[in-house]
Amino acid sequence: MTTISRRGFLAASAAFSAGLVTAPTLTRAAAADGFRTLRAEPVSAPLLGPDRPTAGLWGFDGRAPGPVLRHRVGETLRVRLDNRLPMPTALHWHGLRLPNAMDGVPGLTQEAVPKGETFDYAFDLKDAGTFWYHSHQRAWEQVARGVYGVLIVDEAEPPQVDQDLLLVVDDWLLDRDGRFVEETLGALHDWGHGGRMGNVVTVNGRVRPDISVRRGERLRLRLLNPSNALILALTFGSLRPTVVALDGRPCRPHPVSENGLLLGSGQRADLMMDVDAEPGARIAIADQAYDDPAPVAHIAVADDVLRETPLDAPLALPGFEAAPVLDLETAVTADLLMQGGAMGTMDEAVYNGQRMGWRDLVRVNRVWAFNGVAGDLDTPLLEVPRGRTATVAIRNDTRWPHAMHLHGHHFRIVERNGRPVPDAPWRDGEMMGSGETMRIAFVAEEPGKWLLHCHMLEHSAGGMMTWLRVT
Known part of the structure; x- marks a missing residue:
């Protein structure tokens, strides 16, 4: 695959490292008709640290990325999109089996939602897994600004894990003052080459956060690459994660390749692993897709130990053997x-x-x-x-x-x-x-x-x- 030189991190961003903050679950009360409102609007987010909010972003409910929606398989999702952006928008529910009218593609399945208006999305959640929602109107601009969020659909009987963690790995193009770079949106060079690439990489909106774990814990890591064009090849140091789902669909469990976990734009993976590192260890999750490998987060092993013997439950998700029959x-x-x-x-x-x-x-x-x-x-x-x-x-x-x-x-x-x-x-x-x-x-x-x-x-x-x- 073509090797593309990564643009370096901003010098100011290198000093900021915070504990992992999993994106919050949407908690706004539902309306009387059962719909929860997602308000698309301009926001500022502390991508480079709590004292340096990034202007020029767009998101939902004051956040970029937007809130996590969490449901159980078999439930009905009811979301009312309230568009307060300066342009029309629409929501695509990426990876989901759903009625075509709910797919959120302006010009194909619905009209874009004008500024100041609303649109109701309602459909049954047929499958458990890690999914996401994002704008499909001028997506090259709106997704780059943060108009997306994660949808987690839990299994009827979730697997036994000690932590279920979400890692949203995205890149942002910021200037030296930490402002979102608007001037190059739509640049022909990006369109004709590898796409718009950022110079700051975040995990859940934070630069190189620490993921706090204990020796003996079993983790489920849900990874999403929501970027416009960034390709990820993630490695996990001495840890040995098992891939149990890809793009929201359970798969036959297999180890992460020595070349890394490859995730292109829009792709997801669920990993499970038992933490066998020594207390006090700090292990990099690194991206080696480009010619200058760089850590995107660290797994920090606490001093206390949860267990010395791994859980008996298999490192797998139910249903990976079930599949449609191809003729x-x-x-x-x-x-x-x-x-x-x-x-x-x-x-x-x-x-x-x-x-x-x-x-x-x-x-x-x-x-x-x-x-x-x-x-x-x-x-x-x-x-x-x-x-x-x-x-x-x-x-x-x-x-x-x-x-x-x-x-x-x-x-x-x-x-x-x-x-x-x-x-x-x-x-x-x-x-x-x-x-x-x-x-x-x-x-x-x-x-x-x-x-x-x-x-x-x-x-x-x-x-x-x-x-x-x-x-």
């Missing part, structure tokens, strides 16, 4: 060619129904294309009846990595670079390196229009989006 023999099929970007081979594409040359596409920031179309959503990539299997063969003919995300469904990779992939985990997003190919398969579920796009948000806005119709 590849009768699948509805489609091909998807990804082109464009800096140093690419694309010299023309269709935009707004007209074929345009590269220079004209650059003038309107449409520098990527799927199957020769630069983001027009007039025609679906494919139509598939509900209950049928569909496959999409994707080829990345660009010089850049991409994080492909399918709305409303989880898929399996059945082939990568011409080779079968047996027993791949179910995911709603997957990273693709330059020149790679993969074939994904899924079972069409809820009828409606479902977006398929690169979740590196500048790439999506620049033309890397299409959709499929479930009939």
Whole structure:
């Protein structure tokens, strides 16, 4: 995968290290009709420390990132979006199986919610897991400013752990005074290259926090990469975490790779591990995806010991063996060619129904294309009846990595670079390196229009989006 030089931390941010603050759960009382209000609004957040609030951010209920919503599987989520931003917005519920009208994609499933107005989202929570919600209107700006939050759906019988911790790893582009950099939003350089990259990395809105644990504790770590374009490859020092879920779906337990836990934009992972480090140890969680590995947080082992013998319960989540049955023999099929970007081979594409040359596409920031179309959503990539299997063969003919995300469904990779992939985990997003190919398969579920796009948000806005119709 392309190596990209990380922009250094601001010098001022290096001095701030606080204890881990898990994002708070939404506690505002529900209205008489059962809806809880999420107020989208401009906020200031102490990204660089309590005495240095960052201006220029947007979020929910005075926070950026927004509050954590927590429910149990089988419950009904009822959220009223109250838009107090200076522009329209909408909420996409990332990774969830839900009615198409609730998917939150302006121009495809709903109209954007104007400033000063509200929109009600209500749907049953079919699956337990780690999910998130975020703006899908000008996402390249609104998500970069903090218009997102986490949704945790607990199992009916959660696994036995001593701590259930959330780690939201994001990057922010700030100036030397700690203010959010607005001037480069929408910059063509970012759109045509690797996307907007920050110079300050936070975990739950804090720079390099400490995670306090005790020897012998069993941890569940829920990790989310909500960034516009940052790629993470997280390592855990001497600790040995087990991956038990990916993108909210339980998977066959397996250790984190020696190359690190790879998370592209929008991806999540649940880890479980028994803390076997000695009291007093301080272990870095580091990102080694780039050419200058850096810690993003530290696990600090307290002096007292909880237990010397690990719990008997398995390091696994229930339900990882259950999965939809893929019928590849009768699948509805489609091909998807990804082109464009800096140093690419694309010299023309269709935009707004007209074929345009590269220079004209650059003038309107449409520098990527799927199957020769630069983001027009007039025609679906494919139509598939509900209950049928569909496959999409994707080829990345660009010089850049991409994080492909399918709305409303989880898929399996059945082939990568011409080779079968047996027993791949179910995911709603997957990273693709330059020149790679993969074939994904899924079972069409809820009828409606479902977006398929690169979740590196500048790439999506620049033309890397299409959709499929479930009939």
